[in-house]
Amino acid sequence: MSQKYELSSSEEEYLEAIYTTQEGKARVATTRELAACLGVRDASVTEMLKKLSEKGLINYTPYRGAMLTEAGCKIATKVKRKHRLLERFLVDICGIDTHESHKQACEIEHVISDKAIDTLSAQLGHPSTCPGGSAIPESDSEDETDVSRLSEVKEGSYTIRFLTSAEPETISRLCSLGLIPGLTVRVQRTSSKGPLVIETKDTQIALGRDVAESLLVSPEAMETEGRRRRRRRGAPSAATPG
Amino acid sequence: MSQKYELSSSEEEYLEAIYTTQEGKARVATTRELAACLGVRDASVTEMLKKLSEKGLINYTPYRGAMLTEAGCKIATKVKRKHRLLERFLVDICGIDTHESHKQACEIEHVISDKAIDTLSAQLGHPSTCPGGSAIPESDSEDETDVSRLSEVKEGSYTIRFLTSAEPETISRLCSLGLIPGLTVRVQRTSSKGPLVIETKDTQIALGRDVAESLLVSPEAMETEGRRRRRRRGAPSAATPG
DNA sequence: CGTTATATTTAGGCTAACCTAATATATAAA
DNA sequence: TTTATATATTAGGTTAGCCTAAATATAACG
Numbered sequence: 001m002s003q004k005y006e007l008s009s010s011e012e013e014y015l016e017a018i019y020t021t022q023e024g025k026a027r028v029a030t031t032r033e034l035a036a037c038l039g040v041r042d043a044s045v046t047e048m049l050k051k052l053s054e055k056g057l058i059n060y061t062p063y064r065g066a067m068l069t070e071a072g073c074k075i076a077t078k079v080k081r082k083h084r085l086l087e088r089f090l091v092d093i094c095g096i097d098t099h100e101s102h103k104q105a106c107e108i109e110h111v112i113s114d115k116a117i118d119t120l121s122a123q124l125g126h127p128s129t130c131p132g133g134s135a136i137p138e139s140d141s142e143d144e145t146d147v148s149r150l151s152e153v154k155e156g157s158y159t160i161r162f163l164t165s166a167e168p169e170t171i172s173r174l175c176s177l178g179l180i181p182g183l184t185v186r187v188q189r190t191s192s193k194g195p196l197v198i199e200t201k202d203t204q205i206a207l208g209r210d211v212a213e214s215l216l217v218s219p220e221a222m223e224t225e226g227r228r229r230r231r232r233r234g235a236p237s238a239a240t241p242g
Numbered sequence: 243m244s245q246k247y248e249l250s251s252s253e254e255e256y257l258e259a260i261y262t263t264q265e266g267k268a269r270v271a272t273t274r275e276l277a278a279c280l281g282v283r284d285a286s287v288t289e290m291l292k293k294l295s296e297k298g299l300i301n302y303t304p305y306r307g308a309m310l311t312e313a314g315c316k317i318a319t320k321v322k323r324k325h326r327l328l329e330r331f332l333v334d335i336c337g338i339d340t341h342e343s344h345k346q347a348c349e350i351e352h353v354i355s356d357k358a359i360d361t362l363s364a365q366l367g368h369p370s371t372c373p374g375g376s377a378i379p380e381s382d383s384e385d386e387t388d389v390s391r392l393s394e395v396k397e398g399s400y401t402i403r404f405l406t407s408a409e410p411e412t413i414s415r416l417c418s419l420g421l422i423p424g425l426t427v428r429v430q431r432t433s434s435k436g437p438l439v440i441e442t443k444d445t446q447i448a449l450g451r452d453v454a455e456s457l458l459v460s461p462e463a464m465e466t467e468g469r470r471r472r473r474r475r476g477a478p479s480a481a482t483p484g
Numbered sequence: 485c486g487t488t489a490t491a492t493t494t495a496g497g498c499t500a501a502c503c504t505a506a507t508a509t510a511t512a513a514a
Numbered sequence: 515t516t517t518a519t520a521t522a523t524t525a526g527g528t529t530a531g532c533c534t535a536a537a538t539a540t541a542a543c544g
Contacts, residue, residue, distance in 0.1 A: 044533075
């Protein structure tokens with residue numbers, strides 16, 4: 001139902017400024033604050049507030065101030081996320097100083113796609129804060145990571161992704177069993193205690209729980225829609241009174 | 243006389259189009275070609291050609307066509323370099339398809355700084371071509387970094403620069419293992435077959451060859467500004483909210 | 485409660501980069 | 515050489531996002 005508005009860079013920039021201004025506290029953003037934040041004149045802000053209000057992205061009461069609607073907050077959060085991730089990227093990876101990184105992030109954020117930024121986030125190890133220390137909002141799209149330890153999965157088919165262990169022995173032992181990344185195995189029984197029984201092509205193997213912990217696996221490709229979507233937005237409260 | 247014009251994105255875009263049109267051969271670019279290339283009307287091109295001519299960036303003869311001056315060529319080359327490196331980055335690292343990567347590169351190229359792009363180029367191992375196969379012009383200020391794929395290195399310590407893979411899954415998995423840019427790992431064994439065993443602080447991990455190919459690393463840790471900062475991530479307070 | 489100070493909005497302009505339609509030039513064909 | 519066709523330019527219009535200056539609303543004070 002939230003329709004896909006094509007927002008201009010400027011419109012996004014204003015939404016982001018409102019987001020920043022009311023971050024945390026759920027108060028309205030004033031024309032003055034926004035003008036200062038954006039480096040434009042008050043009159044320009046008023047103009048834009050009217051437009052954003054018409055688009056249903058903010059609740060705007062003349063002479064009183066503006067507040068993001070739920071729709072507006074969603075967009076602002078997304079943009080802010082991009083901004084902060086880009087800062088992280090520009091500072092950590094590209095070695096840019098913080099002032100420059102802010103400036104550049106301000107522009108790139110309106111251009112880079114959701115998909116690109118999500119992948120980039122993954123690349124950076126899903127950092128939780130920007131270089132200035134502010135929290136990076138989470139993505140509203142599914143995180144495709146679906147790796148778990150063999151010791152924790154239910155019955156079914158899985159592909160071995162990695163062997164990870166503090167002890168070198170364990171790894172060589174697993175390797176000698178033929179349990180190497182890429183192999184598909186079938187988990188047979190998962191009693192809460194005792195060894196785990198898995199089946200490879202033609203062999204059955206029983207693994208101790210501790211050893212099974214060293215095996216990172218992902219489910220054999222089967223599409224399960226919308227599993228993990230219980231994330232919270234770390235955003236200012238969207239006010240939709242009435 | 244050539245100097246520090248603040249060029250708009252549009253102006254740069256036109257210079258780049260002229261560059262592309264006359265790439266290699268030293269012929270003029272016609273209004274028509276440029277209009278087609280840029281997706282605008284002929285009249286718009288004429289307008290811009292006059293402006294660029296006044297700025298000394300092209301030689302323009304009405305009804306005949308345009309050609310880059312030395313100053314214009316320098317700028318165009320720089321922009322084109324950014325464009326192609328960004329495409330490489332968006333495709334290889336961010337997993338974006340080529341059409342989208344072109345579109346996004348077209349915008350980011352006017353915004354990202356020379357310094358940022360040079361560092362990014364180093365991070366990517368100074369690729370010589372864009373995903374479409376066209377050559378990436380060199381920077382006028384090169385620095386040297388030695389980046390290779392984890393699957394190809396000898397025993398020793400390396401710093402992870404980037405995860406590159408067509409599949410987002412692979413990236414997610416690497417991340418869930420803590421294998422993210424900035425981390426230093428020690429390569430333990432490099433038998434020509436079987437998994438590659440690497441060691442991080444306290445863990446051993448076996449990686450399949452194919453996965454190891456997705457990891458761009460450089461020998462030992464070079465202390466760069468960004469990397470130092472990355473380790474202290476999350477600590478500082480919000481002096482400058484992103 | 486009226487007066488003053490501050491914040492906000494309205495009114496009217498400007499510019500860059502597009503557009504369409506009309507006109508001018510160049511080129512190829514007769 | 516003349517004409518038809520393709521290409522380029524000019525003239526004039528539109529829009530977004532900014533601006534300044536003037537008008538108006540709200541808040542703060544004596």
